Amino acid sequence: MNVRRLPNTGAPKLGSINEKFTAVILRTSNNNWAEIQFSKTQKGWISLNTSSTVVTTKKPIQVSDPIDNVLAGYKIVLDAGHGGTDPGAIGKDLKGKKVTEAELTLASAKAIQKAIEDVGGTVSMTRSTTAALNSNKTKDLAARAASSAKVGANAFISIHYNSASSSAEGLEALYYQTSSKKFATVIQKNIMKAVNQKYPNVKDRGPKHQNVMVLRENTVFATLIELGFVSNAKELSRINTDTYRQTVAEGVVNGLIEYYKK
Numbered sequence: 001m002n003v004r005r006l007p008n009t010g011a012p013k014l015g016s017i018n019e020k021f022t023a024v025i026l027r028t029s030n031n032n033w034a035e036i037q038f039s040k041t042q043k044g045w046i047s048l049n050t051s052s053t054v055v056t057t058k059k060p061i062q063v064s065d066p067i068d069n070v071l072a073g074y075k076i077v078l079d080a081g082h083g084g085t086d087p088g089a090i091g092k093d094l095k096g097k098k099v100t101e102a103e104l105t106l107a108s109a110k111a112i113q114k115a116i117e118d119v120g121g122t123v124s125m126t127r128s129t130t131a132a133l134n135s136n137k138t139k140d141l142a143a144r145a146a147s148s149a150k151v152g153a154n155a156f157i158s159i160h161y162n163s164a165s166s167s168a169e170g171l172e173a174l175y176y177q178t179s180s181k182k183f184a185t186v187i188q189k190n191i192m193k194a195v196n197q198k199y200p201n202v203k204d205r206g207p208k209h210q211n212v213m214v215l216r217e218n219t220v221f222a223t224l225i226e227l228g229f230v231s232n233a234k235e236l237s238r239i240n241t242d243t244y245r246q247t248v249a250e251g252v253v254n255g256l257i258e259y260y261k262k
Ligand SMILES: [Zn+2]
Pocket: 081, 082, 088, 089, 101, 160, 161
């Protein structure tokens, strides 16, 4: 049974428990979910609709076999693309509101950071403010690529949004080194799985080989994920939402778990 961050089936998965797991119900939601303490440091929600035998008491009973923090020991660099004087691509949503790629990448990086940390992983952000790493573009990109080795990361994920014609749509994951092809493929597959569960028609543009500096000069498994087109007003209105960011974050975490645990 899945343990989720919020009491609904679309919320990011924190882990899972088996039928022998017993725990104290901390509180219940009006849609019949229960919040439980499922590890020493983590609380999460399970559906009581599907767990008649698992947790049926509000009395403190023992918490047995806490599940692992599945990404404990893994450090991921999250690189929110652009920033500073470089806004990246600029689009207008269906309401005519101007949105920059730089603000979208930072919001997504923060959502992905939280999702990774929720399952015990460690995140190093290349930027966590609106500022760039360096006002010189080449030096900025070099510093981002170099950060993987500097912090001793296992993997590097650069976050971007795409721009082309107003009808272009979908998501893709770039890789440069052949050794990163599998990493990009697994991350892309899991992002699309999560996104398509919620938004069935979003296009999968697949993993792609491309020569970009933050990938070429990286020393760890690296991918650059393009999470949708800011040039497409309809797509921009969907991707600039917390729900979309959460969904992508869930996909990234599932991808990292698949990549490291299989
Ligand atoms: Zn970009």
